[in-house]
Amino acid sequence: MAGPDPLTFDHLNVFPGLVHGVFSRAEGYSKGPFLGLNVGLSTGDDPDIVNRNRNLMLSSIGLNRGLFLNQVHGTDIAVIKSEKDAAGAVWNGQGTAPSIIVKADAAVTNLKGLGLAIQVADCQAVVLYDPQKEVVANVHSGWRGSVADILGRCINTMVTQFGCTPASIRAGISPSLGPCCAQFINYKREIPETLWQYKEKDRPYFDFWQISRDQLGAQGVLDEHIETMGLCTRCRTDLFYSFRENKATGRFAAVIALKN
Numbered sequence: 001m002a003g004p005d006p007l008t009f010d011h012l013n014v015f016p017g018l019v020h021g022v023f024s025r026a027e028g029y030s031k032g033p034f035l036g037l038n039v040g041l042s043t044g045d046d047p048d049i050v051n052r053n054r055n056l057m058l059s060s061i062g063l064n065r066g067l068f069l070n071q072v073h074g075t076d077i078a079v080i081k082s083e084k085d086a087a088g089a090v091w092n093g094q095g096t097a098p099s100i101i102v103k104a105d106a107a108v109t110n111l112k113g114l115g116l117a118i119q120v121a122d123c124q125a126v127v128l129y130d131p132q133k134e135v136v137a138n139v140h141s142g143w144r145g146s147v148a149d150i151l152g153r154c155i156n157t158m159v160t161q162f163g164c165t166p167a168s169i170r171a172g173i174s175p176s177l178g179p180c181c182a183q184f185i186n187y188k189r190e191i192p193e194t195l196w197q198y199k200e201k202d203r204p205y206f207d208f209w210q211i212s213r214d215q216l217g218a219q220g221v222l223d224e225h226i227e228t229m230g231l232c233t234r235c236r237t238d239l240f241y242s243f244r245e246n247k248a249t250g251r252f253a254a255v256i257a258l259k260n
């Protein structure tokens, strides 16, 4: 196996202290509906194969440990400031699962060499980096996360817990459900009116990429510091997993870490 070759954000590639990647489904060990690099344990896939995929993913970008969250479409943010915070919750890269699975939908750390992984199949993974303070974060933002502004909350956590300055923070928005496919027929029930400005005029299709951009902007992140890959997961199931397209499917991941 050639090993995964992740997509990267151009504006993050200029930082020598950073490692990151968005891993398509190519080059993994999973079979059937999970075909490829499925890193989601709660998908019905064989856990041993998922573990192998996770290790393959992390090692391909030079990491030997990672934090995989139990993502619940909530607003909890895991703050990892010390090895003690990470103890028991970190994937050691040797194929064994950690004893603690942290329930959260975002993680922030200033520890070096710890890969923060967010697993998605239509939701956004948004990687964040403050090169001034040397802090990284990764956020799971599906439509519930967008409604709850988990992105804004995570920027706020970076500011209050790590002293970050929003104007120095860089953001990368992973492939996810694009404006072409983000149809919400029950939007009047599910999506607050403040976000209806992101709906197409005549159809219940929403632009969640722009919502994220604006939520980051509202916290002071500069527009030129935000990069969207612009790939729709539902349109590109050759590259990514899409829950809307295939209910039985895997999860792909974005990972970000400070280099050791």
Ligand SMILES: [Zn+2]
Pocket: 177, 178, 179, 180, 181, 232, 233, 234, 235
């Ligand atoms: Zn699409």
